[in-house]
Every structure is written in C-alpha cells, then in structure tokens.
Amino acid sequence: MPDQRPHGDNAEARAIASALRDAIHSGEYTPGDKLPSERVLATTYHGARNTARAAIQELIQEGLVRPEHGRGYFVRERPRWMRFGRLRYTTPMRAVTRHGPFGAEARAQGKTPRVEVRSAERIPAEAHVAERLGIEPGTDVVRRENWYYADEIPMQVGITYIPWSIAQGTALAKAENLGKRSLYGRLEDLGYTIANIREEVTARPATREEAEGLDLPAGVPMIDLWHTGMTADKHPFEVTNFCMRADYSALDYDMPVEY
Amino acid sequence: MPDQRPHGDNAEARAIASALRDAIHSGEYTPGDKLPSERVLATTYHGARNTARAAIQELIQEGLVRPEHGRGYFVRERPRWMRFGRLRYTTPMRAVTRHGPFGAEARAQGKTPRVEVRSAERIPAEAHVAERLGIEPGTDVVRRENWYYADEIPMQVGITYIPWSIAQGTALAKAENLGKRSLYGRLEDLGYTIANIREEVTARPATREEAEGLDLPAGVPMIDLWHTGMTADKHPFEVTNFCMRADYSALDYDMPVEY
DNA sequence: TTGCGCAACTGGCTCAAGCCAGTCTATGGT
DNA sequence: ACCATAGACTGGCTTGAGCCAGTTGCGCAA
CATH class of the missing domain: 1.10.10.10 (Winged helix-like DNA-binding domain superfamily/Winged helix DNA-binding domain)
Structure with missing residues (x-):
C-alpha cells in the first residue's frame, strides 16, 4: 500500500x-x-x-x-550552429552556393546540406498567405514544401508560396530541385529581384507532427518564421513559412533603424 | 497488483x-x-x-x-499580441510614449505597460557582452535589469549593458526609471543616436528560474534576443539581452536586403 | 578465435491506490 | 437575508509494483 x-x-x-x-x-x-x-x-x-x-x-x-x-x-550539448539573417538573401551570397540560403549557411558551418522538395502544387491562397502576398484570398498560388537537412539531420521545413501568375509555366511550379541559383535566382530571372524582406518571428512548442517528422527530442521548441520577399518598391512576390528546430537554429539580423 | x-x-x-x-x-x-x-x-x-x-x-x-x-x-487561447521590430527604435515612435519601445507596443495593443528597474550596477563585462560592444572583456559596464509587464502580466526581462565610459555620471547608471524619453532618448542626449541595430534571435525552453519569476505556465518557450544598438557608423554603444515569453511575443522585422 | 546467447543493466510505460490542496455549490444555521 | 461549512468535485503528487524493449558485456560453445 x-x-x-x-x-x-x-x-x-x-x-x-x-x-x-x-x-x-x-x-x-x-x-x-x-x-x-x-x-x-x-x-x-x-x-x-x-x-x-x-x-x-x-x-x-x-x-x-x-x-x-x-x-x-x-x-545535452547545445550546438546552435545554424544562423540565418539578412545576408543570406544578398546576391554575392547566392552566387557562391548551389543550394540557396540554407546551403550557404550549412557549408559555412562545415555541414553537408541537402534540400528535399517534397511537393509543389497549385492551391488557392489561405488568408495568412494572401494577406502577406497582397492578393485576394483564394487566388491561386504555388505551394512548395521543402525539407532542409544538415548532415542528414532534419533542420527545418520551409513552405513557400508564390502567386500562380508568376510561377505559371516555370520550374517554380514543378516539384524538383531548382539547382544552382535556387529559388531567388529563378525569381530574379522572371524580373522579381528580392530587395526588401519582412520576417515575422515567433516561437512555440513543437507539434506532435513536427516532433515525429523532424525526429525531434522532447523539449525542443520551434522557431516559426514568416518570411516575405519584396521587390525594391516593396511589392511582395514570395512568402515562406519556415519552421526550424530552435536548438540548432538562430536568426541574425542587422538593419538600419530607418531606411 | x-x-x-x-x-x-x-x-x-x-x-x-x-x-x-x-x-x-x-x-x-x-x-x-x-x-x-x-x-x-x-x-x-x-x-x-x-x-x-x-x-x-x-x-x-x-x-x-x-x-x-x-x-x-x-x-489554451493563444494571444500573441506583443510584436516587436525595427520600428520600435525610430524617433517618431519614441516620441509618443513615456515608456520606450515596450510601452509603445503595449499601448498599441490596448494594454497597460509597466517597467520595473530591478537594478543598475557597475560590473566588468562578460565575454558575450564585451564582444558585442566591441570592448575588452573585463572593461566596466553598467548592467541594468528591467522587467516589463503588460496588464501586470510579466512579459519579458531585458538586461541592458552600456559601457561605463558612456553611462558614468548620468541617469543611466542609476536604478531608476528613465522617464519620458527612455533609454534611447538619454543616449541620444549623450550623442549616441541609434541608427543601426543587430538582433540575434534564438528560442529555448524556459529555465526553472524564468518559469518561477515570470509565472510561466508549463510548455511556454522563451525567445532569447540579443540586441545591439549602433550609431550611424556602426559603432555599438548598447547591448540588451531580452528574454520574452514566446506565447505572447512576436518579432516583426522589415529591412532592405542590402544597404 | 569467433560468435552466439544469456544475464544484467538501461529507459518506456502502465497500473491501482491514496493523500493533499484548491474550487465550487448546496444546505442549513444564524 | 446572510454567511459559514460540508461534501463533491477538480488537479498535484507520491508510492511501489511489474512488464516491455533497447543496450552492453561476459562467458561459453563451436
């Protein structure tokens, strides 16, 4: 008893x-x-x-x-070796790497990056996305789901939304790796050069799906980042929702207070 | 059995x-x-x-x-009503509020802000701080510990470090509220106008002390933010480590990709 | 020498029971 | 009309038992 x-x-x-x-x-x-x-x-x-x-x-x-x-x-040892910031979108940075912003950072840290394009499909935009893209909810967009690995450890998931009107008929609408110049290179070819970004950051506990899908140990929160890519005149043309494991990830921004 | x-x-x-x-x-x-x-x-x-x-x-x-x-x-309801970003450091934003960046956001959300200056003391700079301030480790700095409340709910803790050479003999070295123009107003009076910022963001589970001190419910992660304030020529003069409860907080940055 | 298998360890998970400490409500005494 | 209180609910925490499933190393047999 x-x-x-x-x-x-x-x-x-x-x-x-x-x-x-x-x-x-x-x-x-x-x-x-x-x-x-x-x-x-x-x-x-x-x-x-x-x-x-x-x-x-x-x-x-x-x-x-x-x-x-x-x-x-x-x-536990706390590595925290992936850092992401403004610089990852600059042209010189993109020029060096085969894998876009993620690959650049991974290589800088001596890790082997791998990007897995899980899907690319045409869907009507949800409110969250439409608002950030400055379009009407329900307008068609391409939804690209990418999984990012460093040394085969799943690090983050990025879900990119691009208006169908832009992606239509290009490689952006297909579920395949975009190769050397990556997403932003392709968009630049189409006349959409990323010049301004907006990044909305929150953190939260991992959902069960994330914990399973990313093979997360218990007690690892997620950084939930909504990234909006804009042209020089601040026209949004691309939105990505990154969900990254917080134990390995950090964000590093530097910016002018007024510009 | x-x-x-x-x-x-x-x-x-x-x-x-x-x-x-x-x-x-x-x-x-x-x-x-x-x-x-x-x-x-x-x-x-x-x-x-x-x-x-x-x-x-x-x-x-x-x-x-x-x-x-x-x-x-x-x-649980998930409010997430505090958003912080670049704009909080702009002059017009500071002009409107009695309480600095935090108060501005709180009021914008219809909440009543309160800032508690827990301490202000002169200590030698740790490596983390010295590195960001661009000074030798061990050089004296003022360490100001601020607790921020919205509607009396503890939201975040900010620990600000300012080189003693700057804060010496000013209100910045005393453990009292800085009043209408807040920290950045005072620094501006001393010739240090914040023109560039660097913000390093991570997230992590709350420590036991945070959970107790901030009266956190279980399962709420913390956003851990190292903020560096710099002059127009990118000279750092102030570093603050914000630890904010992730359930109520979000960061919202917009910036040019190159500047 | 090799390798198989059996302890003896580890965490993972479940059970059934019981006391403590908050919260709420209905009831009965003032 | 009021208020105190008892009972019935809630979660908080602990006990000690026992089986399952990985991991490791030791000893024995081929």
Missing part, C-alpha cells in the same frame, strides 16, 4: 530535479555525461522510481537532458 | 493525447473550453488515472492545454 508520508512542503520530484540541475550547472556533470539511472536516483533520494523519473522529465523539458533508451540519461 | 495487459502496440497515453488533440483541432473543444477530468478520461479510456494524466501533460507541453488546480484542464 502507498506509504504516503505527509509530503512536507515542496514536491520531492522538484527537489531531485533541482539537485541534478545544480549538479549540471556547477559542472559536476558536463555535456555528454551520463546521469545516474532512474533506479539509482530513486534509492539515493529514498523515493519511488516514478518520482525520480518525473524529476528527469522536468530536466528533459528544460532541454538540459537527453534520454537514450537502454543506455541512460545524458547531459 | 498491476494488471498489465500486454500493452498492444502504441502507448496508451499517446492514444488518449491524440484523441484529445484531434478533438481540439476539429473544434470539438474551443479555446477556453474545459476538458474532461483526469478521472473521467481514465474511465472512458479504460486506463489508469496516471495514464490519462500523462496524456494531458503531453498536450500541456505542446501548449494546447492549460491546467487550473481544483477546476480542470482548459484549452
């Missing part, structure tokens, strides 16, 4: 989590180290295994710890 | 979570609605209360559900 001592004041699991957290922060455990097992923690703290487990789950949610089935719990 | 039927294939808790998730997404439960209680879920799914509980915890971590002790679980 459950013993049920009148659990003093502060939750037991919380206490174990704090102890482990302090141990990690103090350097007693360094990234990659193995933590004591659930069963060991339980006995050393005179609690149930479930309680020790709850404590570790808390640390997992904080992104401090990573579980490995059959092996143990390990202190 | 534990019954232990040979749990078929996919975890029970996962299944309950999926069912609830679908019900929420399909609109069967709308934001603010109360979900079935743990005990009810357990019986309707023929599981233990712990299992139902685990299912709901999953939804909480995804940000879909919010618990209220003694009342029940409720579908």
Whole structure:
C-alpha cells in the first residue's frame, strides 16, 4: 500500500530535479555525461522510481537532458550552429552556393546540406498567405514544401508560396530541385529581384507532427518564421513559412533603424 | 497488483493525447473550453488515472492545454499580441510614449505597460557582452535589469549593458526609471543616436528560474534576443539581452536586403 | 578465435491506490 | 437575508509494483 508520508512542503520530484540541475550547472556533470539511472536516483533520494523519473522529465523539458533508451540519461550539448539573417538573401551570397540560403549557411558551418522538395502544387491562397502576398484570398498560388537537412539531420521545413501568375509555366511550379541559383535566382530571372524582406518571428512548442517528422527530442521548441520577399518598391512576390528546430537554429539580423 | 495487459502496440497515453488533440483541432473543444477530468478520461479510456494524466501533460507541453488546480484542464487561447521590430527604435515612435519601445507596443495593443528597474550596477563585462560592444572583456559596464509587464502580466526581462565610459555620471547608471524619453532618448542626449541595430534571435525552453519569476505556465518557450544598438557608423554603444515569453511575443522585422 | 546467447543493466510505460490542496455549490444555521 | 461549512468535485503528487524493449558485456560453445 502507498506509504504516503505527509509530503512536507515542496514536491520531492522538484527537489531531485533541482539537485541534478545544480549538479549540471556547477559542472559536476558536463555535456555528454551520463546521469545516474532512474533506479539509482530513486534509492539515493529514498523515493519511488516514478518520482525520480518525473524529476528527469522536468530536466528533459528544460532541454538540459537527453534520454537514450537502454543506455541512460545524458547531459545535452547545445550546438546552435545554424544562423540565418539578412545576408543570406544578398546576391554575392547566392552566387557562391548551389543550394540557396540554407546551403550557404550549412557549408559555412562545415555541414553537408541537402534540400528535399517534397511537393509543389497549385492551391488557392489561405488568408495568412494572401494577406502577406497582397492578393485576394483564394487566388491561386504555388505551394512548395521543402525539407532542409544538415548532415542528414532534419533542420527545418520551409513552405513557400508564390502567386500562380508568376510561377505559371516555370520550374517554380514543378516539384524538383531548382539547382544552382535556387529559388531567388529563378525569381530574379522572371524580373522579381528580392530587395526588401519582412520576417515575422515567433516561437512555440513543437507539434506532435513536427516532433515525429523532424525526429525531434522532447523539449525542443520551434522557431516559426514568416518570411516575405519584396521587390525594391516593396511589392511582395514570395512568402515562406519556415519552421526550424530552435536548438540548432538562430536568426541574425542587422538593419538600419530607418531606411 | 498491476494488471498489465500486454500493452498492444502504441502507448496508451499517446492514444488518449491524440484523441484529445484531434478533438481540439476539429473544434470539438474551443479555446477556453474545459476538458474532461483526469478521472473521467481514465474511465472512458479504460486506463489508469496516471495514464490519462500523462496524456494531458503531453498536450500541456505542446501548449494546447492549460491546467487550473481544483477546476480542470482548459484549452489554451493563444494571444500573441506583443510584436516587436525595427520600428520600435525610430524617433517618431519614441516620441509618443513615456515608456520606450515596450510601452509603445503595449499601448498599441490596448494594454497597460509597466517597467520595473530591478537594478543598475557597475560590473566588468562578460565575454558575450564585451564582444558585442566591441570592448575588452573585463572593461566596466553598467548592467541594468528591467522587467516589463503588460496588464501586470510579466512579459519579458531585458538586461541592458552600456559601457561605463558612456553611462558614468548620468541617469543611466542609476536604478531608476528613465522617464519620458527612455533609454534611447538619454543616449541620444549623450550623442549616441541609434541608427543601426543587430538582433540575434534564438528560442529555448524556459529555465526553472524564468518559469518561477515570470509565472510561466508549463510548455511556454522563451525567445532569447540579443540586441545591439549602433550609431550611424556602426559603432555599438548598447547591448540588451531580452528574454520574452514566446506565447505572447512576436518579432516583426522589415529591412532592405542590402544597404 | 569467433560468435552466439544469456544475464544484467538501461529507459518506456502502465497500473491501482491514496493523500493533499484548491474550487465550487448546496444546505442549513444564524 | 446572510454567511459559514460540508461534501463533491477538480488537479498535484507520491508510492511501489511489474512488464516491455533497447543496450552492453561476459562467458561459453563451436
């Protein structure tokens, strides 16, 4: 039968989590180290295994710890090596790479990029998209779904919307890699040179689909970015919704306050 | 004794979570609605209360559900009404508000802003800060810790670093509200007009301290923003590390690709 | 020497029970 | 008419049990 001592004041699991957290922060455990097992923690703290487990789950949610089935719990290392910003859209940057902005950053970090064009289809624009493209909702657009990998780790998903009137009859409307000059090169050929961008950034927990599709460890949030590409006179012609895993990603913008 | 039927294939808790998730997404439960209680879920799914509980915890971590002790679980509403961007640093924007960039946005959203200056002290610059300020690590800086509230909900913490050589002898070195023209007004008076900014954005799970200090519900990530304020010739003179709750916050940048 | 298989470990998940602490409401006493 | 309170609900947390599924290494047999 459950013993049920009148659990003093502060939750037991919380206490174990704090102890482990302090141990990690103090350097007693360094990234990659193995933590004591659930069963060991339980006995050393005179609690149930479930309680020790709850404590570790808390640390997992904080992104401090990573579980490995059959092996143990390990202190997470926090890489954060992909940085994206304004510069990725500049012409010289695009000139160097075969894979567009993503590939440029990946190579700069010594990683091997891969882009997977999952689909390209003609659909009516949803409100979110239409608003940003400055068109009527329901107007046809091309929806391109790209998955981005660095060293075969899925990093982000980008869903690009381009008005059908622009993409019609071009490679942009086909579900294939766009090759050397990438999306923005193709658009430039069509007379749409990206000169201004708007980037709306939020963060949120990963959805279940993302966690499965991107093979995300628990406790990794997503950066949710709506990018709008505009011409010199601020006419939008392309919108992309990037969802990137926050543990590997950072955004880096520099801009004039007024321009 | 534990019954232990040979749990078929996919975890029970996962299944309950999926069912609830679908019900929420399909609109069967709308934001603010109360979900079935743990005990009810357990019986309707023929599981233990712990299992139902685990299912709901999953939804909480995804940000879909919010618990209220003694009342029940409720579908979360996602407000996201604070947006920050380049415009907050422009002179006309600053002119209208008593509270600087944050107050401007809060008022625009019909919320009552409050800024709390927690401390202002002279310390040697850490590497992170020194690098961004373009000074030697260890050089003295003023560290100002500000807490920002909208309708008394803690929204973000901003820790500003200004070289001591600039702040020395001014209101910037004192732990008090800077009044009508705020930080950037004061800096402008000293000859440091903000003309370029750099903003480095990441997201991460909230730390325990943040969760407690900001009174955060579980499953709310943080947006971690390093802001650098620069003069027209790109000389940095101020660095601020904003940590903002991601559920209420968004960033909105627009900029030229080359300038 | 090789390699197979059996412990002995790890986390993953479930169960059933029970106490604590909030919230709400209906009821009964003042 | 008021208010206090008891009971019935809610989530919060813990216990200790037990099976499943990965991982690892050791020892034994071929």
